[in-house]
Amino acid sequence: MSDVKLSVVIPTYNRSDHLRETLHGLTRQSLPRGSFEVIVSDDGSTDDTRAVAESFAEQLRLTYHFQEDLGFRVAAARNAGARLASAPVLVFIDTGAVVGPDYLRHHLAAHEASPVNRAVIGYAYAYRPEDPAPGLAEAIASMEPENVLRHYGYGPAIWDTRHGQFEDCDYDVNRRAVPWILFWGTNCSVRASDYWAVGGFDEDFRRWGVEDMEIGFRLFRHGVPFFVTRAGWVIEGAHERDMAGNMVTNKLNGRQLLEKFPEPMIEIGWAEIMNDDLWPWEGDYRALLAWSAECRDRDVADEIAAALDGVAPGARVAVLGCGTRVPESLSGAQLADFDAEVLAKAAGDGHHTGHHAIGIRTVLPDDAVDVVVVTSRLRGLWERWGAHITAEAHRVGADVRLPAWAGR
Numbered sequence: 461m462s463d464v465k466l467s468v469v470i471p472t473y474n475r476s477d478h479l480r481e482t483l484h485g486l487t488r489q490s491l492p493r494g495s496f497e498v499i500v501s502d503d504g505s506t507d508d509t510r511a512v513a514e515s516f517a518e519q520l521r522l523t524y525h526f527q528e529d530l531g532f533r534v535a536a537a538r539n540a541g542a543r544l545a546s547a548p549v550l551v552f553i554d555t556g557a558v559v560g561p562d563y564l565r566h567h568l569a570a571h572e573a574s575p576v577n578r579a580v581i582g583y584a585y586a587y588r589p590e591d592p593a594p595g596l597a598e599a600i601a602s603m604e605p606e607n608v609l610r611h612y613g614y615g616p617a618i619w620d621t622r623h624g625q626f627e628d629c630d631y632d633v634n635r636r637a638v639p640w641i642l643f644w645g646t647n648c649s650v651r652a653s654d655y656w657a658v659g660g661f662d663e664d665f666r667r668w669g670v671e672d673m674e675i676g677f678r679l680f681r682h683g684v685p686f687f688v689t690r691a692g693w694v695i696e697g698a699h700e701r702d703m704a705g706n707m708v709t710n711k712l713n714g715r716q717l718l719e720k721f722p723e724p725m726i727e728i729g730w731a732e733i734m735n736d737d738l739w740p741w742e743g744d745y746r747a748l749l750a751w752s753a754e755c756r757d758r759d760v761a762d763e764i765a766a767a768l769d770g771v772a773p774g775a776r777v778a779v780l781g782c783g784t785r786v787p788e789s790l791s792g793a794q795l796a797d798f799d800a801e802v803l804a805k806a807a808g809d810g811h812h813t814g815h816h817a818i819g820i821r822t823v824l825p826d827d828a829v830d831v832v833v834v835t836s837r838l839r840g841l842w843e844r845w846g847a848h849i850t851a852e853a854h855r856v857g858a859d860v861r862l863p864a865w866a867g868r
Contacts, residue, residue, distance in 0.1 A: 463494050463495060464494070464495060464496060464497050464521070464546050464547045465491075465495045465496060465547055465548065465549060465568055466491075466495065466496040466497075466547050466549050466550075466551050466564055466567065466568055466649075467496070467497050467498075467499060467541075467542070467544075467545030467546060467547040467549070467550050467551065467652075468486065468496060468497070468498045468499065468551045468552075468553060468564070469499050469501060469538055469541035469542055469545065469550060469551065469552050469553075470482060470483075470498065470499070470500050470501065470541070470552075470553055470554070470555055471501050471503060471534045471537035471538050471541065471552075471554070471555070471645075472500060472501070472502055472503065472505065472509055472537075472555040473502070473503040473504065473505050473509075473529075473534075473537075473555075474505045474506060474507045474509065475505075475507075475509075475555045475556060476505070476507045476508050476509045476511075476512040477512075478555050478556030478697055479500065479509060479512050479513065479555050479556070480512050481556065481558050481600065481697060482553065482554075482555055482556060482557055482558060482559070483498070483500075483512070483513070483516045483520065483522075484558075485558045485559040485560070485563065485605060486498055486516075486520055486559065486563075486564075487516065487519045487520060488560075488561045488604075489559075489561055489562075489563065489564050489565070490561045490562050490564075490565050491564050491565050491568065493519075493520070493521065494521065495568075496521070496547070496551075496564055497520075497521040497522070497523065497545070497546065497547065498516075498520045498521065498522045498523070499522075499523045499524075499525060499541040499544050499545060500513040500522065500523070500524050500525065500541075501525045501527070501537040501538065501540050501541035502524065502525065502526045502527065502537070503527060503529065503532070503533050503534060503536075503537045504526070504527060504528055504529020504530070504533075505526075505529075506529070510524060510526065523544055525537075525540050525541060525544060527540055531666055532666055532667055532668060532709075533663065533666055534645070534661075534668075534671065535660075535661035535662055535663045535664075535665050535666075535671045536661075536663045538552060538645070538660070538661045539660040539661050539663060542652070542655060542656075542660060545652060547652070548651060548652055548653070549567070549568065549571050549649055549650070549651055549652065550649060550650055550651075550652050550655055551564065551567050551648075551649040552645050552647070552648050552649065553646070553647055553694060554645065554646040554647070554694075554696070556696065556697040557584070557646060557647060557694035557695065557696055557697060558600055558605045558608075558694065558695045558697055559605060559693070559694050559695075560604070560605045560606040560609075560693070561606070562691070563692055563693070563694070564692075566689050566691040566692035567580060567582065567649045567689065567692045570649070570687055570689045570692060571649065571651065574687065576685065577651045577653070577654050577684055578651075578684060578685050578686065578687045579643060579648065579649075579650045579654065579676070579679050579684050579685070579686050579687070580648060580649040580650065580686075580687050580688075580689055580692065581633065581642055581643055581644070581647075581648055581686055581687065581688045581689070582646075582647030582648055582649070582688075582689055582692045582693060582694060583620050583626075583647070583688070583689065583690040583691075583692070583693040583694075584620045584622075584644070584646050584647050584693070584694050584695075584696050585609060585618045585619070585620060585693055585694065585695045585696065586618045586695050586696045586697075586698070587620055587621050587622075587644075587646060587696040588618075588619070588620075588621050589621075589701050589703055590621075590703070592698060593612065593617045593618045593698075594617070596608075596618070596695075596697075596698045597697070597698040599611055599612075600695065600697055600698070605695050608695055609693075609695070618695070622642050622644075624739075625642060625739060625742075626642070626688055626690075631688045631690065632688075633686045633687075633688055634685050634686055636742055637742055637745045637746050637749065638725065638729070638741055638742055638745055639676075639680065639686045640673060640676030640677045640679065640680040640686070641673050641676065641729070641738055641741060641742075642676075642686070642688075643672060643673060643675070643676030643679070643686065644672050644673070645671070645672035646672075646694065646696060647692070647693070647694045648672070649692075650679065650684070654679060654682065654684050657682060658675065658678040658679055658681075658682050659678070660675070661674075661675050662674055662675065662720075664716070665713055665716065667709035667710075667712055667713055668705075668706045668709045668710065668713075669706060669709055669710030669713045669714075670710060670713035670714055670716070670717055670733070671713065673717075674717055674720075677717075677721065677726075707736055710733060710736075711733060711734055714729070714730050714733030714734065715730065717729070717730065717733075718730040718821060718823075719823065722815065722816065722817060722822070722823045723800075723816045723817070724745075724748055724798045724816065724817060724818050725745055727817055727818055727820045727821055728741060728744050728745050728748065728818070728820065729741050730820070730821050731820050731821065731845075731848060732744070744844065747841070747844065748798060748818070748841065751840035751841055752798060752799050754840065755837055755840060756799060756801075756802065758783060758836070758837055759783055759784065759785065760781065760782070760783040760835040760836060760837055761783065761785045761786055761787055763835050763836060763863075764779055764782070764783075764786055764787055764790070764833055764835060765787040765789070767833045767835075767861040768787070768789075768790070768831065768833065768861075771830075771831055771859075775829075775830040775831055776792075776794075776828070776829040776830045776831070776857075777790060777793045777794070777829055777830070777831050777832075777833065778793065778794035778795075778796065778824065778828065778829040778831070778832045778833070778853075778856060778857055779793055779794070779795050779796065779832075779833045779835065780796045780817075780818075780819035780832065780833070780834045780835065780838060780849060780852075780853065781796070781797060781798075781819070781834060781835035781836070781837030781838040782795040782796060782797045782802075782803065782806045782807075782835070782837075783797065783802060783806060783835065783837055784802050784805040784806055785805065785806055786806055786812070790812070791811060791812075792811065792812065792813075793812045793813070794812070794813050794815065794824060794828065794829060795807050795812045795813065795814050795815065796814075796815040796816075796817040796818075796819055796822060797814075797816070797817075797837065798816070798817065798818045798837075798841075800816050803815075803816055818838070818841065818845065818849070819834070819838065819845075819848075819849040819852055819853065820845050820848045820849060820852060821848070821852055822852060822856065824856040825856070826855055826856065827856065827857070827858065828856045828857065829856060829857040830857060830858060830859060831857055831858075831859045831860075831861065832853040832854075832856060832857035832859070832860045832861065833861045834849060834850075834853055834860070834861065834862050834863065834866065835863065836863055836865075839863070839865065839866075842865075842866060846866060850862065850866070
């Protein structure tokens with residue numbers, strides 16, 4: 461099957477009618493049938509999903525895979541589909557997304573046009589769960605997808621919910637500090653070699669949300685640039701969503717993401733996810749980078765010593781914003797700083813435990829220490845994050861010592 465250039469992986473669960481719409485769109489592709497394959501990866505459906513998938517076997521080069529229903533396992537379903545794939549490029553699309561005839565041609569072109577491997581973010585018209593386009597279901601039922609877009613004039617009523625983020629960087633998401641948060645499983649593609657180099661989707665994510673951004677983060681760390689194709693679009697079909705339940709699981713997965721990658725970039729994102737709003741993440745992380753550069757040489761050892769005046773010997777201490785050095789009298793402390801190089805100097809002698817963190821949310825357990833000291837290295841972040849840092853300090857320690865300005 462060396463002629464197969466793209467493997468389309470569709471995870472699905474009990475949405476056979478929507479799957480039929482997705483597969484129908486794939487039968488209309490302008491690419492030759494032999495140049496792509498379709499893998500339907502079923503996460504344990506009990507409806508007629510298998511029959512619907514197999515009904516397309518004469519129109520598509522199609523493989524159906526079934527895994528037992530053990531709860532929400534979309535990550536495992538995607539990985540199972542990817543293991544069956546034979547093409548060098550994997551395309552992921554959600555059940556119910558409908559596509560025009562040039563969908564796969566544009567995804568393939570996005571990869572073949574680049575001298576380096578890239579991860580492709582596909583545009584998703586009508587992915588606006590909080591603000592659905594009126595009449596969308598009826599339009600999709602009566603028109604081909606490209607005519608649906610013409611019907612709505614490609615206008616704001618059906619723009620991708622990420623549209624403003626794309627426009628802010630003129631669709632060059634590599635100009636963003638956190639481009640990977642725009643990599644969503646509803647429509648994306650990646651070289652199989654890069655996919656497996658980072659381990660595929662993390663199957664420990666077994667609730668709705670975050671698992672696609674998480675693999676995007678690992679691709680980003682692996683050095684894979686991103687590319688947005690608006691031409692390689694899907695229309696996210698109208699279907700019932702448990703948005704309240706999804707927001708709950710999204711928060712749980714946000715915490716799981718932070719536990720996996722405990723560092724300032726993700727710490728900020730955890731707070732954004734808890735607030736149900738991803739879009740401040742970019743500006744907030746850029747603000748942290750700017751403040752880190754401004755206060756890199758700020759020494760707070762004397763400040764820490766003064767804050768610890770009167771603390772009993774042997775007390776368990778945590779310092780948020782520790783700087784490059786701490787008082788010599790301090791032993792076995794939990795040290796946190798948002799600057800990894802600064803933290804390494806403070807905790808490098810092995811006498812303390814270092815945490816690359818701002819202090820918005822740390823990995824420390826409740827009541828981990830007796831005293832928490834917050835230093836002026838956090839002053840430039842205080843307006844945005846002061847309430848979070850204060851709450852976190854009180855969570856991990858009974859006695860919280862804030863600078864005088866922090867209470868103003």
